[in-house]
Amino acid sequence: QKEVEQNSGxxxxxxxxxxxxxxxxxxxxxxxxxxxxxxxxxxxxxxxSIYSNGDKxxxxxxxxxxxxxxxxxxxxxxxxxxxxxxxxCAVGGGATNKLIFGxxxxxxxxx
Amino acid sequence: xxGVTQSPTHLIKTRGQQATLRxxxxxGHTSVYWYQQALGLGLxxxxxxxxxxxxxxxxxxxxxxxRQFPNYxxxxxxxxxxxxxxxxxxxASSFRTLLDTQxxxxxxxxxxx
Numbered sequence: 001q002k003e004v005e006q007n008s009g010x011x012x013x014x015x016x017x018x019x020x021x022x023x024x025x026x027x028x029x030x031x032x033x034x035x036x037x038x039x040x041x042x043x044x045x046x047x048x049s050i051y052s053n054g055d056k057x058x059x060x061x062x063x064x065x066x067x068x069x070x071x072x073x074x075x076x077x078x079x080x081x082x083x084x085x086x087x088x089c090a091v092g093g094g095a096t097n098k099l100i101f102g103x104x105x106x107x108x109x110x111x
Numbered sequence: 112x113x114g115v116t117q118s119p120t121h122l123i124k125t126r127g128q129q130a131t132l133r134x135x136x137x138x139g140h141t142s143v144y145w146y147q148q149a150l151g152l153g154l155x156x157x158x159x160x161x162x163x164x165x166x167x168x169x170x171x172x173x174x175x176x177x178r179q180f181p182n183y184x185x186x187x188x189x190x191x192x193x194x195x196x197x198x199x200x201x202x203a204s205s206f207r208t209l210l211d212t213q214x215x216x217x218x219x220x221x222x223x224x
Contacts, residue, residue, distance in 0.1 A: 031210055034212065034213075036215075042218075043201055043216060044154070044201070044215050045215070046212055090213075092209040092210065093208075093210050097166070097167045097209065098159060098167050098169070098209065099156070101153050101154040101156075102153065103153035
């Protein structure tokens with residue numbers, strides 16, 4: 001089992017729709033959870049961090065954390081073509097003493 | 112406030128040579144992390160430095176090494192370069208712990224011929 005798993009996609013959604021990105025992790029001791037966006041050839045940029053169970057909203061983005069199910073998700077409302085990128089889930093604070101990244105989900109927003 | 116900076120932007124080397132990559136963290140950050148991202152692959156953790164000490168190391172051979180200087184900047188050295196070392200090398204910085212957000216620099220694209 002991979003330490004952090006994401007569906008590689010591509011996930012294709014029409015402009016204005018909600019995009020739902022999912023991530024599962026294996027280390028129950030994990031304490032910090034992050035979503036990054038990475039455009040092709042560029043470095044990752046932080047979208048959101050979440051540390052507690054429940055939802056956290058920031059503009060069009062909502063992160064959801066369920067530690068019991070070892071599951072993190074990111075919802076993007078009113079998706080725009082500029083949201084088309086690879087979204088990386090990262091999990092840290094666990095036994096491995098490092099931040100572990102999933103392989104990313106490629107999101108394509110169709111105009 | 113300046114973000115994480117990395118130099119050089121691009122680096123071309125031949126097999127067997129050594130490469131040195133540099134990173135300056137965000138002011139106030141004491142931790143520096145190095146990642147390798149080969150084409151089409153995810154971010155692979157290389158090294159974590161904090162307060163001048165190596166805190167953790169990923170599953171890479173010893174020819175990947177680095178250090179952190181008193182001003183918290185960092186250097187990644189790759190000896191005896193191999194073709195498969197060609198990748199984007201990303202540096203990130205954070206406050207001390209792994210609970211803190213890591214902010215990434217623009218990366219150094221290393222090409223080994």
